[in-house]
Each structure stands twice: as structure tokens, then as C-alpha cells.
Amino acid sequence: MKKPLLIIVGPTAVGKTETSIHIAKRLNGEIISADSMQVYKYMNIGSAKPTEEEKSGIPHYLMDEIDPREKFSAADFKEKAKEYMDKILEKNKLPIIVGGTGLYVNSIIYNVDFTQTTSNWELRKKLEDMGKEFGNEYLHKKLLEKDEEAAARIHPNNVKRVIRALEVIENGEKMKDFKNDLVENEEYNYVLIGLIRDRQELYERINMRVDLMIEGGLIEEVKHLMKLGLDEEAISMKGLGYKEIIRYLKGEYDLEEATRILKRDTRRYAKRQITWFKRYDQMKWFDFGDYASKKELEEDILKYVGGKLNFL
Numbered sequence: 001m002k003k004p005l006l007i008i009v010g011p012t013a014v015g016k017t018e019t020s021i022h023i024a025k026r027l028n029g030e031i032i033s034a035d036s037m038q039v040y041k042y043m044n045i046g047s048a049k050p051t052e053e054e055k056s057g058i059p060h061y062l063m064d065e066i067d068p069r070e071k072f073s074a075a076d077f078k079e080k081a082k083e084y085m086d087k088i089l090e091k092n093k094l095p096i097i098v099g100g101t102g103l104y105v106n107s108i109i110y111n112v113d114f115t116q117t118t119s120n121w122e123l124r125k126k127l128e129d130m131g132k133e134f135g136n137e138y139l140h141k142k143l144l145e146k147d148e149e150a151a152a153r154i155h156p157n158n159v160k161r162v163i164r165a166l167e168v169i170e171n172g173e174k175m176k177d178f179k180n181d182l183v184e185n186e187e188y189n190y191v192l193i194g195l196i197r198d199r200q201e202l203y204e205r206i207n208m209r210v211d212l213m214i215e216g217g218l219i220e221e222v223k224h225l226m227k228l229g230l231d232e233e234a235i236s237m238k239g240l241g242y243k244e245i246i247r248y249l250k251g252e253y254d255l256e257e258a259t260r261i262l263k264r265d266t267r268r269y270a271k272r273q274i275t276w277f278k279r280y281d282q283m284k285w286f287d288f289g290d291y292a293s294k295k296e297l298e299e300d301i302l303k304y305v306g307g308k309l310n311f312l
Helices: 016-027 074-090 102-109 121-134 136-146 148-153 159-170 199-215 218-227 243-249 255-277 294-308
Strands: 003-009 029-033 094-099 188-196 284-287
Touching: 003 016, 003 074, 003 102, 016 029, 016 094, 016 294, 029 074, 074 094, 074 102, 094 102, 102 188, 102 255, 121 136, 121 159, 136 148, 136 159, 148 159, 188 294, 199 218, 199 255, 218 243, 243 255, 284 294
Parallel strands: 003 094, 003 188, 029 094, 188 284
Antiparallel strands: none
């Protein structure tokens, strides 16, 4: 029998946290975070982690668990998330995966075998050095010359993905298409829902969130992380909000410019998230703008999920 699973995704600042907690209460669920930044300890403000009060007693897993000095990959997420799902189901509760990190979601709903990934470490180091010296666009141009389709799919700022594509090409392959490359995981009876808003409204929420982060102590949070020995080279510090503040603290630009860049890059990231999630054929979208209140939206989600999942 397939295991029941609810997955709630959407762009940053759309309202996933509040909505998912209300849904979890109604469905007797517990939440597994699929957010590549919230998984780290000490990174609360920049990752927009919910407070204990906001969690309203709903257990959250893969949040505030990993030391930011340690690496945490999609493969690690898959392993730990599956453990937590089984733990939640043993309690006769519904596992609810919530987040905006597309690779984490893929690792659950598709049979992604991370052990089969081949890496050319020498080439990777060379490409990373090129990126630092000549910039993201230089690497992306190299990819464009070798595989136009992959270059069209991968944003120039997604340096890790660009480098990975160049590695794969070096091995005589091509980066495969999002859908054709993935086989659905038959282990779960999952419902996949996406939250969306009017684009301008979403951007305004992002801008407001950044302002609140700065006011709420993001600079002090980054200073603390730097005291732990972390800098912009650490995987955990490459997230939005951290690398921009590090550069501000290093005097590369003033706080006003750091804030402007952070707002701009977060808006761009949200746009890429929407593009990523729109590729899921199984997705049922819920637009906040279609409802007179959050309660109405939540009731509609509950009705939809109830018709798809026979749980409890």
C-alpha cells in the first residue's frame, strides 16, 4: 500500500509557512521542511524560520538541525526526510513536506539515484576557479557553446548547476530534460499543491520581508556566523541574505545597496521557483487572489486534499 503524503510548495514569501501550519492542524499532520536554508542551525532570520509560537505546536522536522559548517545535500535530505515520514506515519499522522527547494521535492517524488552521479573533481575545481575569476556569465557562455538546451534551462546565477552541466558534458553526455530524466516514485500516494499570488503582490511581500529581516537583526546573525568561522565560500552561506550581508560587512557596498541587491535577487529567485514548479504536471495550484480570505483558501485546499488522500 502506498504511503500518504502531502507536499506544499511555492515561491519564497508566498505564505507557505502559515498556510501549511493551519492545514497540518486540520489534517493531524506534521511538517518536514524542504528548505535548503532552514535546515541549518543559527540561521533563523535570513531563512525566515517560523518561531515556536508560529509553529503552534506542530512538530517541524529538518528545520534547525544541521550545523552550518557541515554540508547538506539533496541526497541527505532524501535520506532524512524518508526517515521522518516513516516516523510520522507510525504515529498515525500525515507527513506534510513544505518548502521551496525544487531539488528536495524532486528527491522525494522521483526515483533520483544520487549514488549514480559521477563527478570530475579536478574539472569542478577548475571551473569554480574560472567562475570566481571571470564571473557567472563566462561559465554560462561556455555552457551555451556546448549545450544550448541546457543553457536555456539553467540560469547563469545557478553556478553549481552550470558547473554540473559542464561536468556531465565532459563525460560525453547531455543534461537531460526535467521530465524525461525522472521516473516517478511509486512508494507514495502524494498530493502536490502549489501556492501562488499576483506577481506584483509577491514582490511587495519579498521587499517587506527583507526590510523586516534587516530590522530584526540579520546583520548580527551574519556576524555571529562569521565568528563561527563561516564565510561566503561555505555552502550554507551562499543563501540569499547571507552572502549579501557578508559583502556589506566586508565594505564592498553600503547597507542600502546590500538591501537593494537582496531584494532584487530574492525576486529573481522567486521567479525561478515558479518556473521550476510549473513543470510539475501533477501540481494543483491555489492562488491567494482567488479567495476573499486565507480561511477560504485553506478550506478549498482541505477539500481538494480530502478527495485525493484517504487518510485517518
